[in-house]
Amino acid sequence: MLKRILLILVGGTICTRKNEYGTLSISSEAGVMLKENYLNSDSVYADDVYIESTRDMYILSENMTVDRWNSIIALYTESVKDGGYDGVVFAHGTDSLAYSASLFSMLLADTKIPVFFVSSNERLESSRSNGDANFRYAVECICRGIEPNVYVTYKNLSDGRMYLHLGSRLRQCGNYSEDFFSVGAIDITDISDENCGEYFAEITRDFPSEKRGPLVESSAIPELSDNILMLNPYVGLRYDVIDYTKFAAVLHGTYHSGTVCSEKAEDYGRNSVLSLLDACADCGDAAPDIYISPSKLCGEVYDSLPVVGLHRRDEIGVSFLYGMTQEAAYAKLVIAYSMYDDKCEIRNFMETQINFEKIYE
Numbered sequence: 001m002l003k004r005i006l007l008i009l010v011g012g013t014i015c016t017r018k019n020e021y022g023t024l025s026i027s028s029e030a031g032v033m034l035k036e037n038y039l040n041s042d043s044v045y046a047d048d049v050y051i052e053s054t055r056d057m058y059i060l061s062e063n064m065t066v067d068r069w070n071s072i073i074a075l076y077t078e079s080v081k082d083g084g085y086d087g088v089v090f091a092h093g094t095d096s097l098a099y100s101a102s103l104f105s106m107l108l109a110d111t112k113i114p115v116f117f118v119s120s121n122e123r124l125e126s127s128r129s130n131g132d133a134n135f136r137y138a139v140e141c142i143c144r145g146i147e148p149n150v151y152v153t154y155k156n157l158s159d160g161r162m163y164l165h166l167g168s169r170l171r172q173c174g175n176y177s178e179d180f181f182s183v184g185a186i187d188i189t190d191i192s193d194e195n196c197g198e199y200f201a202e203i204t205r206d207f208p209s210e211k212r213g214p215l216v217e218s219s220a221i222p223e224l225s226d227n228i229l230m231l232n233p234y235v236g237l238r239y240d241v242i243d244y245t246k247f248a249a250v251l252h253g254t255y256h257s258g259t260v261c262s263e264k265a266e267d268y269g270r271n272s273v274l275s276l277l278d279a280c281a282d283c284g285d286a287a288p289d290i291y292i293s294p295s296k297l298c299g300e301v302y303d304s305l306p307v308v309g310l311h312r313r314d315e316i317g318v319s320f321l322y323g324m325t326q327e328a329a330y331a332k333l334v335i336a337y338s339m340y341d342d343k344c345e346i347r348n349f350m351e352t353q354i355n356f357e358k359i360y361e
Contacts, residue, residue, distance in 0.1 A: 003049045003086045003143050006079055007035060010072060010100075011059040012093020014120035014131045024123060026058040033124050034091060037132045038139060044193075045143040054079050061093025061100075061119075066226035066334065069103060073221055080113075087114045087142030089135065094119045094173055097152070097180070101167035102331035102357070105150040107221050109355040114142050115150045117167060121157060121178045130155040137162050137188065144196040149355070151203075153188075154180045162189045166203060168357040171325050182325075183359040204356055222338040229288070230330055233260050239279055240270040245286040248337045250276070251293060253326050258295040262304045264311075274311050281316040289346075293321035293329040294360075321350065323358040332357065 009015055009031040017027040035051050054075060059068055072090075080088065092100055101117045108115055116138035120131025137153040141164070150167035157178040169182040186202045229244070231237070232253040244250065252273065254260055263272045273292075280287045297309050297320060308318055321329050336349045 003045070004084060005049055005051050005139060005142060006085045006088045007031075007051050007053045008057070008072070008076060008079070008088065008090045009053060010057050010061075010090050010092045012061040012091070012095070012097075012119055013123060014091045014093070014118065014135075015058055016060075016123050017125065018123060026060065028058070030124055031058075031091065034131065034135055037124065038136055041132070041136060043136055043140060045140055049139060049143065051139075052085075059093075061095040061097065064093075064096040064100065066224050069100070070224055072100075073107065073224075077221065085113055087116065087139075089116045089118055089138050089142075091135070092117050092119050094121065094180075098170040098172045098325070098327040099331060101150060101152050101165075101170045102325070102328040103334065105166070105168035105328075105355045105357065106332055106335050108150055111148045111150065114146050114148050115167075116141070117150070117152045119154065128157075130157065133162065137164075137191075140191075141188075141196075141200075144191075144193060144200075146196075146200050152180070152182075156180065161187050164188045164199070164203060166356055168328055168355045169325060169359055170327065172327060222335065224334055224338045226334075227337055228330060228333045230326075236271060237261065238270045239273070239276040242279075244280050244288050245283050247288045249289040249291060249333055250280070251291050251326075251330055251333055252276070254292060254295050257302065258322075259302050259304055260292060260295075260308065262308045264307045273308055277308075277311055277316055277318065278313060281313040287314075287316055289319065289343075290316070291319045291321050291329070291333065291350075293326060294324065295320050296322040319347075319350075323360040325357075325359070328357040 011026055015026055015030045016024040017030050019025045039046055097117060097119050118134040118138050120129050122129040124131045133155045134153050152165040152167055152170050155162045163185045165182040165185045169184060171181050173180050186199060188199050191199050227248040228251055229247040230251045233255055260273045261271055262274060268274050280290060297305055336346045340346045
């Protein structure tokens with residue numbers, strides 16, 4: 001019996017071709033090529049699948065926005081509402097891949113079919129492209145009966161190996177790199193019909209929360225709002241130039257040791273995160289909530305962190321998020337502040353494991 005797979009062509013490098021000016025641009029031909037390359041390949045399932053494409057969205061992934069996420073969600077929901085698919089594959093760009101994979105991991109935690117995000121380091125016509133391989137492994141995982149969840153298949157260029165990632169754990173590809181990483185990723189280069197069960201069982205074996213939930217029902221996916229401000233620390237970051245009243249929450253990243261600039265002096269300056277708390281307190285009723293991630297106050301931590309935890313003004317303080325990637329923390333906050341107005345509901349949502357996103361305790 002044919003496996004029916006839905007291919008949603010979001011865009012990105014995997015959907016580009018070189019134009020007359022020598023730059024890469026979105027092309028409808030690339031999406032057709034991706035499907036045809038697989039169907040004409042030597043994959044053992046090439047004759048056993050029917051791949052159906054949606055209407056094209058074709059967004060360069062660096063141009064992804066929350067509004068466009070809403071469009072993709074609407075397209076997905078409309079396309080799968082009548083059922084009948086054995087799996088879904090999103091063809092997506094690499095630049096914002098980890099954010100989209102994290103978001104959909106939360107939204108589709110209750111998916112009844114496997115959902116894959118695939119991308120490409122170069123256009124499909126290039127001899128260095130891994131796009132066809134990434135798509136092939138996604139299709140073959142679906143055909144081999146991988147458990148429903150949101151995944152990413154990606155062949156790293158540094159070692160030539162194919163990795164299976166849970167979408168909720170994927171990290172952004174680094175600058176000057178063509179590799180993706182996640183905690184718990186497994187090498188599936190040599191997967192086969194005989195050993196696939198062992199591979200699939202590995203992906204969540206060593207992580208907390210065997211059961212996902214509370215789950216976000218697909219039928220109740222909220223309209224997402226772009227009201228989360230994300231900041232990352234650097235030497236000289238100024239907190240006095242931002243209008244915080246435009247945001248419902250601020251997600252502040254950390255240095256690798258979980259720290260931020262928190263200089264505590266009699267007149268701490270505009271570069272201390274303490275001035276961020278003061279600036280938000282000055283917003284009155286429009287003050288955003290503040291989160292620092294990944295960071296925590298327990299265990300052996302630097303003495304710069306308790307300073308932040310204890311600094312409160314007008315009930316404005318910091319919530320520390322630990323255990324998720326920054327991409328997952330951002331996606332989860334976008335959902336939380338789009339779904340709920342009540343602070344307790346938001347806090348409960350952020351503290352609850354939704355889809356294996358908590359990789360550290």
